[in-house]
Amino acid sequence: MSTRDEQLRKDAQEAVEKHKELVQKDPYRLNYHIMPPVGLLNDPNGFIQWKGIYHMFYQWMPFHTGHGAKFWGHYTSNDLVHWQEERTALTPSEWYEKNGCYSGSAIAHNDQLYLFYTGNVKDEKGERESYQVMATSKDGIHFEKQGVVVQLPEGYTAHFRDPKVWQQNGKWYMVVGTQNHQQQGRVAILQSDNLTDWKHLGDVTGAHTKQLDAFGYMWECPDLFHLDGKEVLVVSPQGLQKEGDKYENVYQSGYFVGDVDYSTGEMQHGAFHELDQGFEFYAPQTTEDEHGRRILVGWMGVPDQNEEAHPTVQYKWIHTLTLPRVLTLKEEKLYQNPVEELSSLRGKETIHQQVRIQTQEISLQDVEGDSMELYVQLHSVEADVVEIQFRNHARLIYRPSTGKLTLERKSFVDYQTESRSCTLQNLSTLRIFMDTSSLEIFVNNGEEVFTSRMYPYEENNSVIFGTNGTVLMDVHKWDMGKM
Template sequence: MNQQELIVKANQEVARNKEKVENDPYRLRFHIMPPVGLLNDPNGFIQYKGIYHLFYQWNPFETAHGSKFWGHYMSKDLVNWEHQPIALAPSEWFEKNGCYSGSAIEHDGKMILFYTGNVKGEKGERETYQCMAVSNDGLTFEKKGPVIHLPDGYTAHFRDPKVWEKDDTWFMVLGAQDLHEQGKVVLYSSQNITDWEFHGAITGSEMNGLGPFGYMWECPDLFELDGKEVLLVSPQGLEPEGDLYHNLFQAGYFVGEFDYETQTYSHGDFTELDRGFDFYAPQTTIDEKGRRLLFAWMGITDDNEQYQPTIDNGWIHAMTLPRVLSLKGGKVVQQPVEELKKLRKNEISYENVQVNTEILNLDNIQGTSMEILMDGISYQTDSFEITFRGAASFFYSAKENKMSLHRKNFKDGLIESRHCQMHGIKKLHVFLDTSSIEIFVNDGEEVFTARFFPSSNNESVSFISEGNLQFNMKKWNLG
């Protein structure tokens, strides 16, 4: 099937399911979602000619991981997003089983996409190609085919090109697996974006002081942030370790120094970027304001994915809110972009709220889509808890200096938890959507992101503390 035939077929699927999808009570109010089917990794995030573009991995035909298209959203303000025509469909020999993840650059006034062409043979054997597509308008793309073939020493798990320019040279990092099934990040460079020189692995499992650290590293993104080079990456195959690495796959970062002359990267320890249940494959861009912005997939591929209730209505997964990154004390900090304030309606504020051993429900602090800002937090207590719509809760143990996010498991309804150390909480900034929660702690020092599915008749937010808890609060309806 050629590209246009695939696009027509996908559009028919959108139209056929439109009413069912849009009437789903768990449809989000202010997050990016697929119009039908499955969404996963953010791709090609760029501000081009003043407009933000976000592409995404998309299977329009089912709520499972099949042959991926590149869906496309555009926005002038990071808040109001409009769905655009499909950018890439898996129609050519070099991508026939999926246009996999990649990135976008601007070059000579054109938008250039780099992506992985996925090919599977009749016996399941895999081929991989790094491909290029070119657009004069950011809407229609001409495929140029493969620009990089698989180098020696690596399996066909070799994907997710992220491209940037430095001193008139183009660089590309890719996620890879070597022949010993160790995850790596490899580097290429180019003077003309079509001819690429291979420089080998710059970091990975069994490199740079790391021991065994996963069998595949996906979605690398290397960029300068406040004088350091930060590498975002999503390693697969990490075993749980204390409170760490409890999702099936992880997403996190290294902070270090990249030497452009020797093409070497030295770095510190790996840190998870988000402490919740649903955060993977983050990708960044730098905008005209000089901000380093991030989107991530608010989902994960695991055994419970198939039990999400939105599947009954023909769709699954969403993106996180857009976040701006900074580096503080060697730690990557994430904060919601300022533009999200445009969503605010009907401000309610409370001063000097007191909570103790009785459950507290505040008048007007309820709803399905809202922003809550708690600051001036002080406490003389061993612990306190905030429950959201009876289906998720944030718990802090001052005794153990530990935060936890609890929710009901999609499959069996039992409570599951994610944890993180935190010495003192001064501020909580919560974005609650119909079926998602994002909690920014202490101005984004830590973040918890999760999907959850409360009953439609529960819109409450409640507070309880073992001892005295005190805070100021503002709340807005959003959407």
Template sequence: MMNDKDLRQQAYQAVEKSLKTAQQDPYRQGFHMTPPVGLLNDPNGWIQWQGKYHMYFQWMPFHTGHGAKLWGHYSSDNLVDWKLEPIALTPSDWFDKNGCYSGSSIDHDNKLKVFYTGNVRNDKGDRETYQCLAESDNGIDFIKKGVQVELPEGYTAHFRDPKVWNHDGKWYMVIGAQTLEKEGTVAFFESDNLEEWTHKGELAGPVDGLGYMWECPDAFQLDGKDVLIFSPQGVKAQGIDFNNQYQTGYVIGKIDYENGKMEHGGFTELDRGFEFYAPQSMVDEKGRRLLVGWMGVPDQGEEHHPTIKHHWIHNLTLPRELRLEQGNLYQLPVEEMKQLREEKLFEQAVGSEISHDIARTSELIIETEGSLDHLELKLFDFLTMSYSKEEGYLTLERPNLASEETERRSCRLIEGVKHVQVFIDRSSVEIFINKGKEVFTTRMFADPEKRLLKVKQKGKEQLKLTAWKLKDNCIQQDISNWYNK
């Protein structure tokens, strides 16, 4: 096991060695949080604290595979421009020596406190898991406080990703878990002081057909309803539903805090695209519930990403505001995303078909007063979004990253297409349908030289298409203050 100082120095050297190569990649993102080098996955400790937004993240700086993760760190004043901060946590203690896994942040006693999972492999290679605490006075430098929760009876060591919040003066924690019967569930804990935790049982699960492990649970109240977001593994595809390797979705209901149970409805996928997993939400100082997800899925073709040869892989989504409408979670790009707009490229009506060259960092908005009978949007001769009112489905198509055969993701959209907002970065697309009722998040590795956008529509309604060029230098990755700062 390497000590904290040596791990930080080695990470610094890994970034220093490969950062220029990573930044020269034509697929390098312009306004999405990416790892400086190496692999990024789950967002962690997402919080606005003392006026500043902090996004910590799972990070492997030494290569583009998984392993004993660190906590990387970005900060922002405006949700648009992000600054890479020094490493927050390293796997340098007995209780986290094989990885500082995912967790959450709270503000308590003027300190930023992060609860995270310490991953350990014993001498036999068996997994051990510990829920740990670290504290900071400035959001950057952390002191570990050690193990707070050990594995209770009734679960395998797949027990991780604590999310902590306060309700009516008490502290609560949910943890993604697997029962001894190999079923996914969410464990529920209560504390009066953030030090002594009582296991109250399962907040939700197991549920027949809903997988063998539930990762990254996130429980919160929104517009008077309780919401539980989680990422189940082992759910079988059902028609157009659950087509990714692993899923992310939510249930809505009511938490009985006294008895530690949640009555809830059915599980609904949160995002319908090819790459979305392990999201985390928080409430900012404006009272908004903001969510960010990982633009990736575990075990789903990572080895075929073309960015690997440039020594990096994956990124996070844009921040999204969650709203509860008609019994469903809606996701909207936060208002601050308008600050990305550098230049309006065009605004015009579309009769039946138009073609335009656009920037590789762009925003598109399609609006209509009614609903369209048929819509097709083709981007860079690579990605196609199509809707047929007769069929009632909206579908996204792209070449498979391994086989190049066409693959699809779809959602039901009986009410038709009324509004589409698209954020295009150099290797990703986020599509918000009907003001966030459905969202498609997807990596897009089109030929970097391609610029062509094609839009077709049929029907009596008038369609307006607006396009902006977006800023492409929002992620500042200066590491000069990292070591011996």
């Protein structure tokens, strides 16, 4: 460990202590989501279960709420619900990472935990260099940097980052998000026998390569894994143009499903599908745990999204991670559902069965608060519109005639109403996790998900159901405790 590393870690801890009291005064601090102790959080990194313990690292800027030379913050958990803050895992202390320890992944090998990440370097003119770096740990807490293992291959710009490493058929593979010299987004794939010497195989491309030539100018945070008989490539493309209700955020996250030839890295795949329909979701990462579950966590944020307008900035922190979600694949569509362990946070339960709403807005006894899990099952809908209002700040609106489901909220930038939508065959169930300043809405057992931040007035805890016709439904509500 270098003197520079020790000093940066000390500086980060001093920033935490300096602003701890102010941070904790913020009414928008969440109860059961991972947040930074201070400063800015973005991409989840190094998500893994090792020796029974879940590790969640994350991009962290401890000194202010803007971006810069990122650290890796670190949490651990026995159950994916109750998380403990650990010692800062990585600091930008070496020449090959002096402008940031950027995103990456973790593997277990030879009774050690290995981290792979991007070292970001910029010169005085702002020109970028990127290196893929390895660090190792015998205890999962203290990491020794092993230096650069991959330098930039030919054919790509220096936007070459976010390595995800895994083992397949006795060999190690790495996918890296990148951009070619025609400024087109790509995912590069590399292979290794020993984790230190890597051979570049090419791009993860396939039958739709020509179709994808103009599909964004940069692809970030790739993740390639096997699920239910297929390979799934998750990626976050930048530069997609809005198409109807698709690609409405600044940048997107989504996936391709297909088959990979591991001798060449080539993937035959279908169309791109967005992972989330909400306002804030980006850079997801998955892991397979000891139960064989493929679990995803994303950043509840989006780059270049007027971050200075978030009201938490005045309290010296910004952003959070999503809840962990189990992935399943059905007819080449990913379904996402919150991990079952979250039920351990449930407190008081309120049940309303066979609730009939007729051309009115109603509230239900004890269905209110700022931190809850809500389950709604629709039995019959004879109406043009059905909606749920959350704390007079966000509304979920369903129109059966078109199948359109829309989430509206008041913008934290200008307080005007903004919306995101998707189209369903039908709406049967909603599972909603509301924290003090977030919404995660799982539709039809994970068929679609809306993930968003929201900043309602602290004193308004109302949940209101409404329709212009007749709706019959069951409503279950649980108060949610702190993680």
